[in-house]
Amino acid sequence: MPVFVWEGKLANGSIKRGEIEAESKAAVTMLLRRQRIIPSKIKGKAKQITLFEQPIKTKDIVIFTRQFATMINAGLPLVQCLEILASQQPNPTLKKILSQIKQDVEGGSTFADALGKHPKVFDNLYVNLVAAGEIGGVLDTVLNRLAVYMEKNEALKNKVKSAMTYPIIVLCVAFGVVAVLMIFVIPTFQDMFNQFGAALPAPTQMVVDLSHFFRTFWHVMFGVIILLIIGFKWAGKQKKGRFYIDTIALKLPVFGTLIRKVAVAKFSRTLGTMISSGVPIMDGLEITSKTAGNVIVENAIRSVRSAISEGRSMSDPLEQTGIFPGMVVQMIAVGEATGAMDQMLSKIADFYDEEVDSAVDALTSALEPMLMVFLGGIIGFVVVAMYLPIFQMAAAV
Numbered sequence: 038m039p040v041f042v043w044e045g046k047l048a049n050g051s052i053k054r055g056e057i058e059a060e061s062k063a064a065v066t067m068l069l070r071r072q073r074i075i076p077s078k079i080k081g082k083a084k085q086i087t088l089f090e091q092p093i094k095t096k097d098i099v100i101f102t103r104q105f106a107t108m109i110n111a112g113l114p115l116v117q118c119l120e121i122l123a124s125q126q127p128n129p130t131l132k133k134i135l136s137q138i139k140q141d142v143e144g145g146s147t148f149a150d151a152l153g154k155h156p157k158v159f160d161n162l163y164v165n166l167v168a169a170g171e172i173g174g175v176l177d178t179v180l181n182r183l184a185v186y187m188e189k190n191e192a193l194k195n196k197v198k199s200a201m202t203y204p205i206i207v208l209c210v211a212f213g214v215v216a217v218l219m220i221f222v223i224p225t226f227q228d229m230f231n232q233f234g235a236a237l238p239a240p241t242q243m244v245v246d247l248s249h250f251f252r253t254f255w256h257v258m259f260g261v262i263i264l265l266i267i268g269f270k271w272a273g274k275q276k277k278g279r280f281y282i283d284t285i286a287l288k289l290p291v292f293g294t295l296i297r298k299v300a301v302a303k304f305s306r307t308l309g310t311m312i313s314s315g316v317p318i319m320d321g322l323e324i325t326s327k328t329a330g331n332v333i334v335e336n337a338i339r340s341v342r343s344a345i346s347e348g349r350s351m352s353d354p355l356e357q358t359g360i361f362p363g364m365v366v367q368m369i370a371v372g373e374a375t376g377a378m379d380q381m382l383s384k385i386a387d388f389y390d391e392e393v394d395s396a397v398d399a400l401t402s403a404l405e406p407m408l409m410v411f412l413g414g415i416i417g418f419v420v421v422a423m424y425l426p427i428f429q430m431a432a433a434v
Contacts, residue, residue, distance in 0.1 A: 039058070039059070039060075039081055040056055040057070040058050040081070041056065041057055041058075041059060041062065041065045041079055041080065041081055042054075042055075042056050042078075042079075042080055042081075043055060043056070043057060043065060043069060043076055043078060043079045043080075044076070044077050044078040044079075045069055045074040045075055045076040045077055045078075046074070046075045046077060047073070047074060048073055053074060055140075056136070056140065057069075057140045057143075057144065058137055058140055058141070059144075062079045065079050066079065068143075068144045068145075071144075071145065072143065091128055091129055091130045092130070093128060093130055093131050093134075093158055095187055095191045096191075097128050097131055098131075098158065098159075098163075098187065099184050099187050099188055099191075101122060101126070101131065101135070102180050102181075102183050102184040102187070103180075103181070103184045104122055105118055105119075105122060105180055106176075106177045106178075106180035106181045106184065107177075108121070108122075109176050109177040109180065110177040115142060115148060116139060116142055116143055119135055119138060119139035119142065120139055122135055123135035123136045123139060131158070134155050134158055137151075137154070137155075138151040138152060138154075138155070141154065147168070147171060148167055148171055148176075149164050149165075149167045149168035149171055152164050152167055160328070161324050161327060161328075162307065162311070162324050162328055163183060165311070165316055165320065165324055166179050166182070166183055166310070166311060166314050166316065167179065167180070167183075169311075169314050169315040169316045170314060170315075172315070173314075173315045175314075175315070178314075179314045179315075182310055182313065182314055183310070185310075186306060186307070186310045189306060189386075189390065190303065190306065190307075192390075193299060193302060193303065193306075193390065193393060196393050196394060196397050197295070197299055197393070197397070199397060199401075200295065200396075200397040200400050200401060203401060203404065203405070203408075204404050204408055207408040207409075207412060208408070210412070211408075211411065211412045211415060214412075214415075214416060215415060215416075215419070216251065218248075218416075218419050219244075219247060219248040219251040219252070220248070220251055220252055220255070222423075223244060223245060223248035223419075223423070224248060224252070226245075226423045227245050227248065230245070230426055237425075237426055238422075238425045238426060238429065240418070240421070240422040240425060241422045241423065241425050241426055243422070244418075244419055244422040244423065269282075279332050280332050280333075283331045283332045283333050283334075284333055286331070287331070287333055291400055291403070292400075294396060295393065295396045295397070295400060296331065297360070298389050298392050298393050298396055299389075299393055300329060300330070300331055300334045300360070301360075301361060301362070301365055301385070301389050302385075302386050302389035302390050302392075302393060303328070303329065303330065304325055304329065304334070304338065304361075305365070305382045305383070305385040305386035305389065306382070306383070306386035307321075307324070307325045307328055308321050308322065308325045308382055309378075309379045309380075309381075309382030309383045309385075309386060310379075311324065311325070312378055312379040312382070313379035313380075313383075318345065318351075318378075319342060319345065319346065322338055322339075322341060322342040322345070323339075323342060325338055326338035326339050326342070333360065334360055337355075337358035337359075337360045337361075340354060340357075340358060341354040341355055341358065350370070350373055351369055351370075351373055352366050352367075352369050352370035352373060355369060365385055368381050368384070368385055369381060369382070369385075
């Protein structure tokens with residue numbers, strides 16, 4: 038929708054100016070009159086072309102959420118809270134979005150509806166929890182829960198990233214070292230070997246041939262790697278491709294267990310936060326399935342939701358999915374029986390957060406020596422292969 042710059046007179050005769058998003062000038066006039074403002078000037082705002090917008094981080098949203106909850110708890114009006122936070126926001130992208138949300142709320146929208154117009158910043162989970170908080174009159178409590186949820190969810194993501202970063206860096210270093218050896222170092226030895234005139238040992242000949250292949254077809258190799266990355270990303274966006282990728286991910290020897298534990302922790306944390314905030318369990322399961330991050334887990338949650346809609350309990354269909362461990366199923370069954378589902382889900386999430394910590398530490402401890410041996414083995418083989426002819430010549434002399 039276009040943005041209009043307006044100027045108008047208040048009932049006390051003072052002049053007020055601002056910006057508002059609306060379909061037309063007539064819509065702007067109507068919105069201003071609802072606020073008892075008589076417009077004198079309304080004109081379309083010129084669009085600013087920005088090549089690079091500052092990204093909005095999770096930390097920015099968490100800080101905004103906590104500050105907003107504090108202001109609401111202190112009794113400040115919703116619009117005034119948004120105005121203060123927008124004026125003090127250091128991130129220009131988020132500042133612009135908060136100003137638009139403020140204008141929408143001033144125009145008669147609910148806070149949740151205004152947030153829903155910015156799905157890239159405020160996802161379905163955020164919007165639905167805010168809507169539940171508005172309806173129940175506990176918006177400050179819900180916002181504090183949201184902030185805690187986002188902080189713990191971000192910590193969980195960082196744990197997984199830390200587990201993946203180390204092996205990727207080591208493999209990249211290994212590839213870089215091998216590429217330098219093959220392209221720059223081996224040709225020097227090859228010129229020296231050619232002067233000997235003797236047949237090279239098999240390992241040396243293999244390394245020399247590999248070096249020749251690297252220098253001749255390096256552009257083809259880089260092209261194949263780029264195509265593989267693009268193809269993998271494209272497959273991940275397709276329904277069938279994503280299904281196969283996620284299925285394989287859950288069956289990987291070490292990483293599969295870690296992915297499963299992350300999925301259980303995220304499911305428990307998300308659903309527990311929504312139930313404790315007053316969101317109906319059917320809506321909570323629908324939103325939780327969309328935030329699962331794995332198609333297999335998403336399908337499992339949807340099957341549980343379908344079973345509950347038919348009048349069944351939650352624990353039985355959870356067990357039938359084969360995704361959730363027996364302990365989780367039993368704890369949820371106890372939560373259903375005692376009416377403390379949200380508390381039980383929170384305990385499960387805390388337990389599996391610790392399990393993810395332990396799994397990441399174990400994975401890093403196991404991968405470190407394996408990767409060092411792998412890297413040392415490759416470089417050692419190349420070095421030995423290059424010195425074999427020299428050793429043979431020295432033995433002949």
